[in-house]
Amino acid sequence: MNSKDELRVLEDALQVINAKAKELGLDFYDMFFEICPADIIYTFGAYGMPTRFSHWTFGKAYHKMKTQYDYNLGRIYEMVINSNPCYAFLLEGNSIIQNKLVMAHVLAHCDFFKNNAYFKNTSRNMVESMASAAERFREYEFEFGRAKVESFIDAALSIQEHIEPRLMIKRGENLRKKRQKEKERTCHAERIETPYDDLWELEEARKDTSKDSEKVKKFPIEPEKDLMLFIIQHSKELEDWQRDIMSVIRQEMHYFWPQMETKIMNEGWATYWHLRIMRDIHLDETETIEFAKMHSGIIQTSRTRINPYTLGLKIFEDVEKRWDNPTPEERERYGRSGGEGKQKIFEIRANENDISFLRNYLTKELIEEMDLYLYKKVGNEWKVDEKDWEKVRDGLVSSMTNGGYPYITVQDGDYNKNGELYLKHHYEGTELDVYYIEKTIPYLHSLWGHTIHLETVLDNKSVLFSFNGEKSSKKFI
Known part of the structure; x- marks a missing residue:
């Protein structure tokens, strides 16, 4: 069969698969498929998108993945982009049946992107946005020098995971509260005027000034999780082009974050x-x-890592079975009438992320069936x-909290009244990698311009790491 015949067979198969997916209840954006050679699809895999700014870390990822492919140690069959319309890239050399499976797999991914609540606020035109950003980065390289721009990107990428994914939601809530207060003030302003109104206004102004002076004492007023945004807004060290680069990296991390926190669900x-x-x-x-x-x-499955495809699949199948055929106890206790399996898994797909998915639906029976356990290095x-099922479940959930990254907040942006930055790691049983700390703090210093302090816990003792631009220090506090 020549390539034209294969394309015709795939086009016909796609129509059948597309119709079957819709018949089964999947709801997805318009899909576009493209067949790509290995070097192209592995480039996309390394960058995470078809177009993105250039950096050596992407080249490192490409070399690793392409080497695994060349030695038949690993293979990317497809790559799908969360966009509207949705784009998917198939690996050249896939057999027809492999591409049929991949197309069915991709349509379900697109259904998940479109309908899961955690993707609700993600941009659907990031391909164009990333292409535009990449062009600006190339202009910065031409103007300021490639080495300088790449060095700055190194620093920005070292903290790219430290964002607040729900910041846009919180801002919306704050905006609604602000509008409500303005409405209340408007209603208050409609009261009957008196000769003493100017005195009340002076008193209100005095209170506002007093509040402002109190706010100045602590910076930020409350601990802030979005370290990237805090530095973008408050660092006096950054030039406009550097703020733009950090803003782009932060925006791209917001785009990828929902994929990180729904990996098991999405693949399952x-x-x-x-x-x-x-x-x-x-x-x-x-x-x-x-x-x-x-x-x-x-x-x-593997002895040393979770296979998200298997775990997600097992949980969805188990939920469908339990809601279709509830036990007498489940019927009485939860009011399950039976025959609601499909409805329930679609409900889960729409509302959950990996943490709630595992917390609510990973049962003792599944953990025992899949022989899941926690392990650590001893000597x-x-x-x-x-092996206790609840501790195994809780351990898996804990490892996925905050995308699996350390939870660090900005405690003080003017520590010692000298513009120093004080950060705190909220320790929950997992220690930070000391080598990583000592390599990352100098990057932070280059972004902030003043001494950096990081409080964490080692050997159950509070420790403060500091870097003043010349040397690092560590002390127990």
């Missing part, structure tokens, strides 16, 4: 539906065997540390 959802779609469409004997081999490879060996 896509696996659940590619399995059902492929079972419902016509496959010949050869295709059936190849599909079974590919699917088993996707859900293959020079890795050993199983915990």
